[in-house]
Amino acid sequence: MVLFWSTAELIFDINFIIQIILIILLVIGVTQKQTWKYHGTIMGVATISMLITVLIIMGPSLGANMVVLLLFPTNPGSIVTIVHVVFGSLALILGLFFTIRFLYFAISKRPLICGTRIQMRIQIAIWFLSFLFGLIFYVYYYLI
Ligand code: HEM
Numbered sequence: 690m691v692l693f694w695s696t697a698e699l700i701f702d703i704n705f706i707i708q709i710i711l712i713i714l715l716v717i718g719v720t721q722k723q724t725w726k727y728h729g730t731i732m733g734v735a736t737i738s739m740l741i742t743v744l745i746i747m748g749p750s751l752g753a754n755m756v757v758l759l760l761f762p763t764n765p766g767s768i769v770t771i772v773h774v775v776f777g778s779l780a781l782i783l784g785l786f787f788t789i790r791f792l793y794f795a796i797s798k799r800p801l802i803c804g805t806r807i808q809m810r811i812q813i814a815i816w817f818l819s820f821l822f823g824l825i826f827y828v829y830y831y832l833i
Pocket residue numbers: 697700701702704705708709739743747748750751770773774776777778779780781815816819820823824826827
């Protein structure tokens with residue numbers, strides 16, 4: 690399609706834009722820690738949005754390209770995709786874990802501290818790495 694002058698279908702350009710917005714949201718969520726309620730809500734919204742894009746865009750694309758990944762796992766494109774999917778899945782699982790804890794603590798009126806500082810830093814690093822490999826994927830397949 691035409692966004693970014695890429696050869697991607699429109700849905701993948703849209704996904705790319707959504708992921709950029711989510712990364713911005715993530716940075717806002719990380720820097721806004723005056724109240725854990727605000728921080729947790731932003732991170733929860735980003736995580737649920739990421740889940741939706743995985744379910745309706747990236748997951749189906751992975752399924753459609755699974756045969757290529759299995760037949761040519763050492764292709765540069767396949768390696769980028771596999772690394773992206775591993776980091777992305779980890780980011781999703783950890784994000785959902787913290788989001789569920791956040792909701793549970795909020796409902797049961799407990800302090801909203803759902804993880805330690807180191808756990809949160811690991812989560813952010815994994816999310817960024819996933820985005821980085823998604824970006825490499827986009828450049829490799831649609832821009833060059
Ligand atoms: C932190 C979580 C994630 C981020 C930030 C992220 C980001 C991105 C970005 C920026 C792209 C390039 C745009 C595009 O081609 O659509 C992409 C593509 C892709 N992602 Fe993710 N992603 C995440 C999680 C996942 C997960 C969990 C999966 C596994 C199902 C996955 C599978 C894919 C696939 C297969 C593509 C290629 C789509 C295509 O055919 O163009 N991603 N991702």
